[in-house]
Amino acid sequence: MIGASLQASRGAHKRAVRGLHQWLDPGLTLTVLALVSLGLVMVASASIGVADAQLGQPFHYLLRQGIYVLMGGIVAWGMYCTPLELWERSGAAALLGIFLLLVLVLVPGVGHTVNGATRWISLGLFNLQVSEVVKLLVPIYLAGYLVRHGEQVRRSLAGFAKPLILMGLTTLLLLAQPDFGAGVVLLAVTLGMLFLAGARLWQFALLLSGVCALMGFAIVQTPYRMARLTGFLNPWTDPFDSGFQLTQSLIAIGSGSWFGVGLGGSVQKLFYLPEAHNDFLFAVLAEELGLAGVTVVALLFAVLVWRSFAIARAAELAGRAFGAYLAWGIGIWIGLQAFINMGVNMGILPTKGLTLPLMSYGGSSMLVTLAAMGLLARVHRETRASGAALHRGET
Numbered sequence: 001m002i003g004a005s006l007q008a009s010r011g012a013h014k015r016a017v018r019g020l021h022q023w024l025d026p027g028l029t030l031t032v033l034a035l036v037s038l039g040l041v042m043v044a045s046a047s048i049g050v051a052d053a054q055l056g057q058p059f060h061y062l063l064r065q066g067i068y069v070l071m072g073g074i075v076a077w078g079m080y081c082t083p084l085e086l087w088e089r090s091g092a093a094a095l096l097g098i099f100l101l102l103v104l105v106l107v108p109g110v111g112h113t114v115n116g117a118t119r120w121i122s123l124g125l126f127n128l129q130v131s132e133v134v135k136l137l138v139p140i141y142l143a144g145y146l147v148r149h150g151e152q153v154r155r156s157l158a159g160f161a162k163p164l165i166l167m168g169l170t171t172l173l174l175l176a177q178p179d180f181g182a183g184v185v186l187l188a189v190t191l192g193m194l195f196l197a198g199a200r201l202w203q204f205a206l207l208l209s210g211v212c213a214l215m216g217f218a219i220v221q222t223p224y225r226m227a228r229l230t231g232f233l234n235p236w237t238d239p240f241d242s243g244f245q246l247t248q249s250l251i252a253i254g255s256g257s258w259f260g261v262g263l264g265g266s267v268q269k270l271f272y273l274p275e276a277h278n279d280f281l282f283a284v285l286a287e288e289l290g291l292a293g294v295t296v297v298a299l300l301f302a303v304l305v306w307r308s309f310a311i312a313r314a315a316e317l318a319g320r321a322f323g324a325y326l327a328w329g330i331g332i333w334i335g336l337q338a339f340i341n342m343g344v345n346m347g348i349l350p351t352k353g354l355t356l357p358l359m360s361y362g363g364s365s366m367l368v369t370l371a372a373m374g375l376l377a378r379v380h381r382e383t384r385a386s387g388a389a390l391h392r393g394e395t
Helices: 002-023 026-055 060-081 084-088 091-104 130-155 157-175 180-196 201-221 223-233 244-256 281-317 321-345 363-394
Strands: 111-114 117-122 127-129
Touching: 026 060, 026 281, 026 363, 060 363, 084 130, 084 321, 084 363, 091 130, 091 157, 117 130, 127 130, 127 363, 130 157, 130 180, 130 321, 130 363, 157 180, 180 321, 244 281, 281 321, 281 363, 321 363
Parallel strands: none
Antiparallel strands: 111 117, 117 127
């Protein structure tokens, strides 16, 4: 009797685990939870001095970030509960939303300007950075386009060029804000999704040549971009002006050594390193947790991208093309943005206003990135459900 009871208990446990695996991808879920949790700890540590001095509330930014995480969790749940078919049919609405947001933020009196950049629309509780929303709408639109016009993309130049023209206009509107970093990410996502859809290599070679030429022209023609580029190449030539932020970041990272100075022990966050809890959170993490902490964060993002691509591959094999393209686009976006942010902090890439996904302080970034994670979870759920249905039909 006891043996039979134990066997039945083990069987029920295995069924429960299989059921949970069908609903959620364990690797994706645990990685997202780890990044968000570590991000909250680091936002608290990086912002405590500035928040206390400026606002008299040491945990002001932590509390706000906690609210953003809760709101993002609700949005992610909503995305997870929404059938992908609805998003697949919303391509026109997504495209309209992209251009509406990017034009609206440039309207005087509507767009909110900070440090010379007009990238935000005030929503009361926080300022919505429109480029963050666009980063999610672009993969949704492109995934639907590739499902509907995949053969044209693979066989004709016109099919390949249509989405690129639209993304080119999107990039021009982003440069008008200006937001060069978001433009680079969206162009890379577009190219990556087209490549995975089977576009021809010679088209990519031609396009990349043109894109590189245009970006070079945009950098040369804009003084502040040129200053950023030259400052990145040798920040120590002007460590108190154009190279100030990067030199402070490098000092923080160099001070971390193998295991860091200890959580909360950063010196650079004490009014030396600007945007320590935002774009340069990674530098504070490196100073406090050292190479060990940097390695953990890099591995977590590598796992996140791997799970995104694994979910995409499973969806492709199950014949769910929209979900596959969407998961690939999200994986490219998150992986590239994390790489750029860490590269900027370490001085191997020019300075860009890009946050570290799921970790840096900011309502727009947290809400949109968690929404993307909800979509990834939905792709996994529908892929597993279709596989289970097919198995039941065969048996």
